[in-house]
Amino acid sequence: MAVSNILESLNEAQRDAVAGPMGSALVLAGAGSGKTRVLTHRIAWLIQTEGVSPYSILAVTFTNKAAAEMRGRIESLLAMPIRGMWVGTFHSIAHRLLRMHWQEAGLQQNFQILDADDQLRLVKRVMNILNLDEKKWPARQAVWFINSQKDEGLRPKNIEDNSDLYIKTHLQVYRAYEEACERGGMVDFAELLLRAHELWLNNSSLLQHYKDRFSTLLVDEFQDTNTIQYAWLRVLAGDRDNITVVGDDDQSIYGWRGAKIENIQRFTNDFPNSRTIRLEQNYRSTGNILKAANGLITQNVGRLGKQLWTDGNDGDLIKLYAGYNEIDEARYIIECVKQWSRDGNRFCDSAVLYRSNAQSRVLEEALLRSRLPYRIYGGHRFFERAEIRNALAYMRLLEGRDADAAFERIVNTPTRGIGDRTVEEIRKLARSKNVSMWRAASDMARAGLPGRTRNAVANFLKLINLLEEETREADLPDLVEIVVEQSGLKAYYEKERGERGQARLENLAELVTAARTFDPDDEFVFDDDAFGEQSAEQVGGSEPVELSLLEQFLNHAALEAGEGQGDPNQDCVQLMTMHSAKGLEFPLVFLAGMEEGLFPHRMSLEEPGRLEEERRLCYVGVTRAMKQLYLTYAETRRMHGSDTYNRPSRFVSEIPVELIQEVRSQSLTVRPASRSIRVSSIGKDVEVEGTGLRLGQNVIHAKFGEGVVVNYEGEGKQARVQVNFVNEGSKWLMIAYAKLESVS
DNA sequence: AAGATAGTCGTTTTT
């Protein structure tokens, strides 16, 4: 392909980013401004024009999908496969480094990756051993603590326990958990990154090798990097000053997972010679949608500052619909989708986005009733489903009997008479003799158990051995099939009545297909050549590791949750959270549940920083829309079993009012007289029924002092108001008890 | 040990 073709069809800013000189660059790419385009074209440009060897390029993304897409697009740009380039997620790259240099990293040769679920289980077990009351110390919180520390690059020894009980306790768990991981050769997601970072810090020759090799670094979605990811990049980049990062501070929505927008600022400090390029021309949305997005996001302070624009049409106004309740809201959305379809459009070009997964149910029921095809993204992805994880656990045990996590998972799944008591016994014996549970169980099957359970345990051991026997000659898909059949999982789920069991069986069948289509060569999108491997090994001196196909498949399952399962090509309405919609676009978009308390979520109201993140999330949602955008909310919403009355989201009123058109239902449905709220009145003068309080009312509380009523929910005795106190921040108070005094 | 019933609690989740 000719040089000019790489730059053709790019605008000036994009061209500047793509064809700029070597050296570091920060590309601030607004939504829909051609971020991925710039990244892929830049790489193609470097290879073709600057003579950069693909072998010296490292490109990092956050999702496997993005990595695969990037490679594909570069290859089609250059019209040839590119060998030697590393393209992958932070996690998969770290994983690969650790596999290659397991010794230097201080890992066991066949270390296993713990996914979120494995990790939680392990932490629970550890906390149990530490005799911590599960009520007082929820395991989820401990997991969160551990991961946050790791995201910050902190080991237990780096953390001061400053006699705070919360930290002290969690630190204790962290230590014990780390020890358990060490013993069992297990590595969680955060650990992959942390280890990879330490690997380089503790190994200057190894680091030097990779610094020599990867002279050109590129990072996608840079605003989502956390501390350890940035530190890792920073070390690799060294002072060579040739790293290009692409991101959008306005789309940073993973702060709660440790992502640091500040990394953008830090980047410009650490690489003072870097160029900053802004991509502000949007090719996705209509003018009105962009104006709405801009209006919204300018409410945030401390932005790096971008204004999206388009040379296209203004398009339609943004529609705002007030549903009587969430069912009416869903009904209205479906009506619009039907009309959309009647107008000759495809279902898959429409998407309903919401803040939290719980909202999908009502929508799903409504879609089901009206027989519209739909697909819900999110919730549990393929490899995270219980039935899949069970099947995988059998395979893991076939691969190595010492996999305790797998052993525990399936020793009594399906139920075979080995209860909690027995498992506890096995665990105790294993710990005291410092052997795996498999070994302990083998010993106990010989002696030391009541007849019935001894039989059960012996049968389980026999089953696994038999499975190995029968799968020895089988290829991967056959192996999976045999496991699913003979383990009893199939029969077990056949007995489960209802659609659920049916779905599980289908998933297990799908697992066989996944095994059939699994290609280990796709596994690392890195596509290295032999020379690269060899020289890397020479530096470190690790033994080359040959993983069996099954092991590779199991790693694949841990690292790739199964994004592309199902048929994405089917023509159906797309349902997902706004988080999972990031990076996607749809001609027709609904943002459902635009209500205070839901969106912005009430948990995010207390801190201004978190509220801003909610606003960015809304910005992401709005900018998904290409042609038409609907905002909907429900005046009454049944949540957790009781009715709530939320006022429309502040985000609605932050969109310039002239861009919004209030719509009514197209069909005449009987609905109770609604206290319809005009756009102009949103946020003002809404009375909290039967209390004499208004939203916006100033109040005084005996203990918390002065404040403003900002929200309410429930009714009668249950009614609660949210008050933003001048000194105490925001609190929810029961009206019945709070004794609020109104002031004017 | 397994199945049934009674509490509990309630964001987002790239890997």
Added chain:
DNA sequence: CGACTATCTT
């Protein structure tokens, strides 16, 4: 309301 756990019953 409904998913997930803890506790009770057979």
